Amino acid sequence: MSYYDIDSILTDAQKLPCTFELEVPGLGILEGNPGDNIKAGTRIDLPLWLGEMLSIGARLGTSRLVTLDIPSALSERVMNALKADPRTVDLRALAPHFYSLSERVLELFEEEEMIDVLINTFKKRASEIADHAHNPKGALGDGVEFLRGLDETERQLFRVAHDSAKETRIWAGEAKKRSSSSPSRRLETPFEQGWAITFEGPGLVAGRQPLQDLGIWTKWTEADRQNPGAARTLDKLLSWAHTTCEPNLLRRFLRHIAALYVIQEMGVATWQSTPTSLALGAQETHAGEVIKAGLDHSIPCGRNLARFLAKNGYKEPLGISSFDNYHHPEAGGSFQGVMTSLTQYKMIWTDVYDTQHLVAGADLTKPLFVDVGGAQGFDAQRLLDRHPDLPVGVLIVQDLPEVVTTHGKEKLDSRIRKMAHDFFQPQPITGARAYFFHAVPHDWPNDVARMFAEVKKVMTPGYSKLLIYEVVLPAQGATHLMTTLDLALMSCTSGLERTEEAWRALLKEGGFKVTSISRHPMAVEGVIEAEIG
Numbered sequence: 051m052s053y054y055d056i057d058s059i060l061t062d063a064q065k066l067p068c069t070f071e072l073e074v075p076g077l078g079i080l081e082g083n084p085g086d087n088i089k090a091g092t093r094i095d096l097p098l099w100l101g102e103m104l105s106i107g108a109r110l111g112t113s114r115l116v117t118l119d120i121p122s123a124l125s126e127r128v129m130n131a132l133k134a135d136p137r138t139v140d141l142r143a144l145a146p147h148f149y150s151l152s153e154r155v156l157e158l159f160e161e162e163e164m165i166d167v168l169i170n171t172f173k174k175r176a177s178e179i180a181d182h183a184h185n186p187k188g189a190l191g192d193g194v195e196f197l198r199g200l201d202e203t204e205r206q207l208f209r210v211a212h213d214s215a216k217e218t219r220i221w222a223g224e225a226k227k228r229s230s231s232s233p234s235r236r237l238e239t240p241f242e243q244g245w246a247i248t249f250e251g252p253g254l255v256a257g258r259q260p261l262q263d264l265g266i267w268t269k270w271t272e273a274d275r276q277n278p279g280a281a282r283t284l285d286k287l288l289s290w291a292h293t294t295c296e297p298n299l300l301r302r303f304l305r306h307i308a309a310l311y312v313i314q315e316m317g318v319a320t321w322q323s324t325p326t327s328l329a330l331g332a333q334e335t336h337a338g339e340v341i342k343a344g345l346d347h348s349i350p351c352g353r354n355l356a357r358f359l360a361k362n363g364y365k366e367p368l369g370i371s372s373f374d375n376y377h378h379p380e381a382g383g384s385f386q387g388v389m390t391s392l393t394q395y396k397m398i399w400t401d402v403y404d405t406q407h408l409v410a411g412a413d414l415t416k417p418l419f420v421d422v423g424g425a426q427g428f429d430a431q432r433l434l435d436r437h438p439d440l441p442v443g444v445l446i447v448q449d450l451p452e453v454v455t456t457h458g459k460e461k462l463d464s465r466i467r468k469m470a471h472d473f474f475q476p477q478p479i480t481g482a483r484a485y486f487f488h489a490v491p492h493d494w495p496n497d498v499a500r501m502f503a504e505v506k507k508v509m510t511p512g513y514s515k516l517l518i519y520e521v522v523l524p525a526q527g528a529t530h531l532m533t534t535l536d537l538a539l540m541s542c543t544s545g546l547e548r549t550e551e552a553w554r555a556l557l558k559e560g561g562f563k564v565t566s567i568s569r570h571p572m573a574v575e576g577v578i579e580a581e582i583g
Contacts, residue, residue: 057202061150063404065095067119068104074115098154105158123148124155129167136171137178140199143435146401148201179204183211254310255344257303262330262338264291271331274323284319351541367544368495397573399429399488399519400436404568408484408515409437417482418444422473422505423490425449427462429519434463443467446479473501480508488519489575493545502560511582516562518578521547522569531574553578 070092078086080094088094096104096116104116122128123144131139141148152168182197200208261267269290270282284301291300301319307327308315314322329337358367412418418440421430424447434440447454447462448471455470462468471478473490474497485505491498505516521532532547539545548556554564563583569576 057147057150061147061154062099063097064121064123064145064147064151066098066101066121066155067093068096068101068116069093069119070116071114098151102158118158120159120161121145121151121155124152124164129164132167132171136174137196139171141175141201141204142199146202149203175200175204176207179208180211183208250310252349253306254312255341255349257306258312258330258341259345260295260303261300261307262342264293264295266290267327267331267338268333269331270323271328274328279322281316281320281322287321347542348538355541366546367540368546396575397570398432399575399577400432402519402568402570402573402575403517403577403579405433405436409440412483414441414444416444417446417479419446419484419486420477420479420482421445421447421486421488422471422477422501423449423487425453427466427468429486429488430466431462434466440465446482448473448479473504475504477504477508481510482508482514484515484517485509486517486519491518492520492539492547493543495544495546498556499560502557502562506561506582509582514581515565516557516578516580518553518580519575520553520578521574522553522567522576522578523547523549525549525551529574535574558583 070088070090073090074088076085077088078084080088080096101116101118105114105118128139128144145151149168149172152164156165156168178196179200197208266287270287273282273290274280284297284304287304288295288297288300304313304321305315307313308321311324312330313324313327316322326337329335330341331338355367359365408418419430419433421427424430427447430445430447434445442465445466446469447466448469450472451470454468469478477485487501491501494501502516508514509516521535523532523536536547539547550567553567557564557578557580561583562580564578564580566579567576568579
């Protein structure tokens, strides 16, 4: 990897246990005690690059300053688990760049047995990764957890295997990806593109929903857990329906769904599942609610947007709240489902932002992290997962009373405190280390300044931080996911995504200064860090 390679940089930032062999004057800042000495025998976790640099004296024959130790990600306990069954180990939880870290550590330590274990681990997991990349059963059960536990090297391997299989099917004429972001779309005529956008996609949504309402997707997924990949006849699918359905009606839906490769046609009136169809029947994926959200929200809003703009002089539809619609029982469920699914899909914020930056030097007798408008509390839980030794009460999730009492309560660690709070009202938590907003400001384009003002009143200058995990649109080259989110916000909630320039201007006007913007090449969002200016 090159000096400028992002994976190399992140690997060098991984922490390594280091024991100081000599007393070092004035280096106490590494322990969070600026100006103090570091005593001999002190053990501190240091970034790999720094630990290696401080230990270099030992290799030159001079007095060693520090002694390096094996990081916890490569401890004897982990090695034993990898020997037993490497497929059951969550490598990403150990270290997001596990193999890159291992390679660097093995340059510093002579561990022949570790080399053998790691080679065997990669071989066995690579085989499993290839299977998940090609086989529909990877969307079910343990497959989901296994894929979530892949380190960055393995994720790249999965993408290559998945894309290779997909391109092979396209080349063989077995599939054709229908996506506006696909390079193959450039080869289509204007009519073909228009037809796909206006008829194929909506037809797929309309045809998929009756199978959801009839319970067929759920039954199909349950059956595939017992007998993965089995072909299902029309009669079998009809037998899974909650109520009577005319055979030819179901056949017409299935025919279109198969033509767009959500399922595979195996013969006359016979179909096989795919990872997408299996996800539609798995409650934990929320995929069914995502599709239903198209019928409940994006399609009606998109249909009405052009009329609204024409009627109102083509002005940005900002400040027209539509959140009351999402409390409707029929529409609220799909809205909550798509929000949960989107949150699970996007990169977790602790992989984008260095949370050690927050914890280091923080006063843990006071609140550390206040997740404002935090809904289910996923982001607070992820911070606790990254720092499992945090005490009770320093992590707080705030949202409206009806959200606090109904969403995600069973999934949160008991150390996380949930608090009913309206973010337009005075902020009750004073002097916290960080006030965190995730996917909240983009819903309130005209009121976000008022939202931040309530937080600013209780922030401690020079200590408290405002953290915003939102899309930061580039001046050029925005991805299709970024632009889709922006237009969905426009049509459904009268919100908007902002450019970096817009974020900086907004925060400056509110009396804040941006101290950093953390990005990751695989993340659609970035973490904006600001302090009182």
